[in-house]
Amino acid sequence: MVTGKGAMTAGEGRGGRPTLEMVAARAGVGRGTVSRVVNGSPHVSAQARAAVEAAIAELGYVPNRAARALAADRTDAVALVIPESETRLGAEPYFLDIVRGVSTELADTDMQLLLTLIRTPRERQRLGQHLAARRVDGVLLVSVHENDPLPSLLERLRVPTVLNGRRSEREWMSYVDADNVGGARSAAEHLLGLGRRTVATITGPLDMYVARCRLDGYTQAMNSAGLGGDTSLVAHGDFTEEGGRAAMRALLERHPGLDAVFAASDVMASGALHVLRQSGRRVPEDVALIGFDDSAVARHADPPLTSVRQPTEEMGRTMARVLLEEIESRNGIRRHVVLSTDLVVRESA
Amino acid sequence: MVTGKGAMTAGEGRGGRPTLEMVAARAGVGRGTVSRVVNGSPHVSAQARAAVEAAIAELGYVPNRAARALAADRTDAVALVIPESETRLGAEPYFLDIVRGVSTELADTDMQLLLTLIRTPRERQRLGQHLAARRVDGVLLVSVHENDPLPSLLERLRVPTVLNGRRSEREWMSYVDADNVGGARSAAEHLLGLGRRTVATITGPLDMYVARCRLDGYTQAMNSAGLGGDTSLVAHGDFTEEGGRAAMRALLERHPGLDAVFAASDVMASGALHVLRQSGRRVPEDVALIGFDDSAVARHADPPLTSVRQPTEEMGRTMARVLLEEIESRNGIRRHVVLSTDLVVRESA
């Protein structure tokens, strides 16, 4: 016989971890009081609170998350869902920054961060199950496509959700986005301010809202300068380096004398840069070049690329904050946040 | 009155989610049987199993994780712990690849992946608490420093743990590492094979085991070629671009005629590349250059850098697999895995 049971009714908990009950016994109060103290309820006398806090410290008590989740029907965890396809394209730093921001914001809460990468349709389905089982209190969705079924599913399930980026002009779910239009506009304006007159642009895939926004910004700036309307200055890329190359080649063919290019991503700008070089043009002397994202690619290019920076980490923080609010106040209020971008001027323009 | 309670004793569960009990009622069996089916126990008759499976499908039953965790004293979750400092230095793709690998491996289990970024000492302490509370079944530790207290804490707590990389020669905890020595050796050998004779190296901070390994590999190759022993060919960097620049300048000063450099990271190689250029030297004609990591920086450099690739994603997968095994078989057996690297030859050497 190892340990009698009579004397120590509270038991020892599995793994020897202290339980609420043990804290209560030690502090000489009831379970309810300890629970109130732990959860910050104001309806506790100073005396009782002190006793409980002392007992907690002595025992090194940490609430059992599973028990709490079961009893309170919440998990104290949020999921960050990232479609695998998006983590390619040299966009890695972007995701890491988002994660960093989310993690920072969550650090003060004791919410846990669940990372879910979606690669296959099977995993996608699995995720649906998880969500249906309400294993998280809320979901952060990164780079959703227009026709992604996930947001609607989440909505139907009434799972608090915050998107990173919008799916279209009139996004109704909560989202946090960067001011892509403004960023693109300021890039084009910078080029125009340099005295360049034949300013071309390389777009992303136009079935992505973010790509359309960046094109819009460019168009706005061109129109304001009275240089709008020439669609031959617009070439379409797909956010890849090869796409940037092809677009640049097309542009040079149509406009051998162009003197500036705004690419909707650094990776595409990098592709464009190579083509420009191969064609014997100097950057920025002959052709000024601006990218978007302010990624490592921009910093390490030769010459280093001027680029539009988006406050990625802050976007992550904001997403987490908005989600937390949405979880807290159960009144499905939606929030739309657009954070401003800024131009980082380097040597390419 | 919405719904009577008498008839449907099993209730509706909160949020309308079906419970084990409801499945049991529907299938006309007991709770125990349903549990056995769900958990894949062999001690169930084919008939009962079929009935239960049908009921599960009809009801769309998904086990409640919290309840399971509470009853079985396990969480079905593992934590991936990443020290913030390490996510800088252009090493982002590395972490994303690790995450990708871990996530892939976990997708088939129904383990959840908890991401924990550690920035401040406070967060570090908090993590200790989490671990003490056994909120995860196991821990994956990325890039641990020699004097990090976390591994020992984990060991004391008897939490299954797998390290990414070793802390020293004789690491006793389970780990998955890349063959840094071999990779560095093959890089140096490649340089020598090119006919280069004055082969220098830029090291990482030598208080990191990984940096020492890469230096070792270089030294081995030099010794085998009968060119070893010249410590003036070794310059110390810190894995940053600026460090790479400084080291390169120092090397050029000592050896104006050097014809090859092996840098222990792509970022340092990139720094070295700029200095080499500024000094009027051509790469690879005058000086051949090799980096380590095969990161985006290497691919986008001009000229693209030859670099040592480590199978990062596979390392992630392996870590997860080893951890799962360790959790499964509770006999604290340690496993040490070293994955081979390979040289990706591009234009710089």
Added chain:
DNA sequence: TGCCAATCTGGGAGCGCTCCCACGGGAGCG
């Protein structure tokens, strides 16, 4: 034919917590 073992099964007893009800006693009121 009878008996024992092997197999399958139902359901009780918890896991550690939150929710909530009911109780006690002090303050404030008429």
Added chain:
DNA sequence: CGCTCCCGTGGGAGCGCTCCCAGATTGGCA
């Protein structure tokens, strides 16, 4: 001075599951 009212409190009930123990049923063997 007695009556509410309310704050602080203890503890029952129950969240949905796993674990495990008996009971029921079957088959095999003497």
